[in-house]
Amino acid sequence: MFGSLLGRRVLNAEDTPYITGVNTPMREELTIENLEVVGTIPPALRGRYLRMGPNPMHPSPSRHHWFAGDGMIHGVRIEDGKALWYRNRWIRSNAVSDALDEERTPGPRHLFDTVNTNVLGYGGTTFGLIEAGSTPVVIGETLETERYTDFAGTLHGGLSAHPHVDPLTGEMLAVSYDAAKWGTIRYLAIGPDGTVRREAKIPVRSGPMIHDFAFTGRFAILLDLPVTFSLISAISGYQFPYRWNEDHEARIGLLPRDGGAEDVVWCPLDPCFVFHAVNAHDAADGSVVLDLVVHDRMFWRRTSGPDSERCSLERWTIDPEARTVTRTTLDPAPQEFPRCDERRLGQPYRYAYTMAMIDPFLGTGLFKQDLVNGTRQAHDFRPGPPPVRIHLRTGP
Numbered sequence: 001m002f003g004s005l006l007g008r009r010v011l012n013a014e015d016t017p018y019i020t021g022v023n024t025p026m027r028e029e030l031t032i033e034n035l036e037v038v039g040t041i042p043p044a045l046r047g048r049y050l051r052m053g054p055n056p057m058h059p060s061p062s063r064h065h066w067f068a069g070d071g072m073i074h075g076v077r078i079e080d081g082k083a084l085w086y087r088n089r090w091i092r093s094n095a096v097s098d099a100l101d102e103e104r105t106p107g108p109r110h111l112f113d114t115v116n117t118n119v120l121g122y123g124g125t126t127f128g129l130i131e132a133g134s135t136p137v138v139i140g141e142t143l144e145t146e147r148y149t150d151f152a153g154t155l156h157g158g159l160s161a162h163p164h165v166d167p168l169t170g171e172m173l174a175v176s177y178d179a180a181k182w183g184t185i186r187y188l189a190i191g192p193d194g195t196v197r198r199e200a201k202i203p204v205r206s207g208p209m210i211h212d213f214a215f216t217g218r219f220a221i222l223l224d225l226p227v228t229f230s231l232i233s234a235i236s237g238y239q240f241p242y243r244w245n246e247d248h249e250a251r252i253g254l255l256p257r258d259g260g261a262e263d264v265v266w267c268p269l270d271p272c273f274v275f276h277a278v279n280a281h282d283a284a285d286g287s288v289v290l291d292l293v294v295h296d297r298m299f300w301r302r303t304s305g306p307d308s309e310r311c312s313l314e315r316w317t318i319d320p321e322a323r324t325v326t327r328t329t330l331d332p333a334p335q336e337f338p339r340c341d342e343r344r345l346g347q348p349y350r351y352a353y354t355m356a357m358i359d360p361f362l363g364t365g366l367f368k369q370d371l372v373n374g375t376r377q378a379h380d381f382r383p384g385p386p387p388v389r390i391h392l393r394t395g396p
């Protein structure tokens with residue numbers, strides 16, 4: 001995602017699994033209609049299933065990073081038990097538009113304009129998202145890039161790869177960081193009218209990478225962890241200039257939803273890294289409960305993608321009075337990309353869904369975590385029986 005921002009020197013030739021095998025970038029934009037359905041699509045399911053990821057037009061195996069490169073959105077429209085179409089389209093950054101000899105996409109840019117990470121529907125609009133810089137893009141019905149947007153001039157910088165919609169207030173919330181501003185992050189609340197109604201600037205040190213966040217009724221939860229901007233990596237030409245930083249204090253910040261920087265309750269914790277939170281809520285005893293996937297460390301030796309040695313599902317209980325974080329492992333099995341029913345965001349909930357990282361480069365299963373009963377159900381997509389296996393958790 002930083003390829004348009006930074007230099008492109010070739011520095012090493014480590015193996016890059018993210019542009020080979022099943023991850024080989026698509027070379028064409030396809031429109032396939034009336035798809036064959038294997039099994040049954042529930043008739044009540046109606047809409048588009050969308051996903052986005054990097055799909056570089058001109059990948060460079062020796063310097064590619066999983067998070068870098070031109071974005072591509074894929075979609076399937078489902079209606080009345082039928083799969084009406086599949087489409088894949090590159091996000092029209094200036095580089096992509098120029099390469100395709102098309103008119104450039106209108107709308108305001110910030111820092112860079114590659115968008116390749118996530119897609120989210122809000123207020124009837126579909127947004128393509130990235131962190132650390134670019135303004136979001138508006139995606140059309142047939143996956144065309146319509147325009148870049150700064151929410152009618154109210155978004156002063158980039159947004160985030162993972163905004164979340166509070167089902168109780170209808171607001172879209174985000175924690176944003178900027179690859180060119182290492183001393184500040186921003187908490188944003190966007191209203192249903194599509195404009196930023198609240199921005200809180202929070203001082204930080206060293207430019208931490210903050211991919212996701214969580215919220216409760218009272219707090220936005222800030223993950224200030226020791227992966228930070230690396231000027232040496234940027235100058236050296238790495239596409240992704242963030243590295244593990246032993247000198248950066250790991251801490252969790254509780255920002256009151258209507259508060260400012262001076263109101264943040266910071267709580268130290270042992271070094272670790274988090275890409276994704278599952279959910280959080282306020283407990284009756286005044287503590288904050290946060291569920292998330294935790295990596296032991298990140299970006300400390302490989303330059304092409306994640307390199308943690310352990311990741312597991314944890315529950316962090318944060319005491320705002322004592323400023324302590326108590327960590328409990330819910331499931332030690334490797335897993336990532338957690339989600340819950342988004343109607344339960346910010347509130348107590350029961351089920352989390354995660355990708356089982358059976359293969360480090362290829363998630364081939366899903367876990368359904370029952371956080372009330374402490375059990376886990378697994379579905380393995382690899383060929384061969386049995387298709388569904390049930391596990392009883394052996395951990396706490």
Ligand SMILES: [Fe+2]
Pocket residue numbers: 161162211275276
């Ligand atoms: Fe993510």
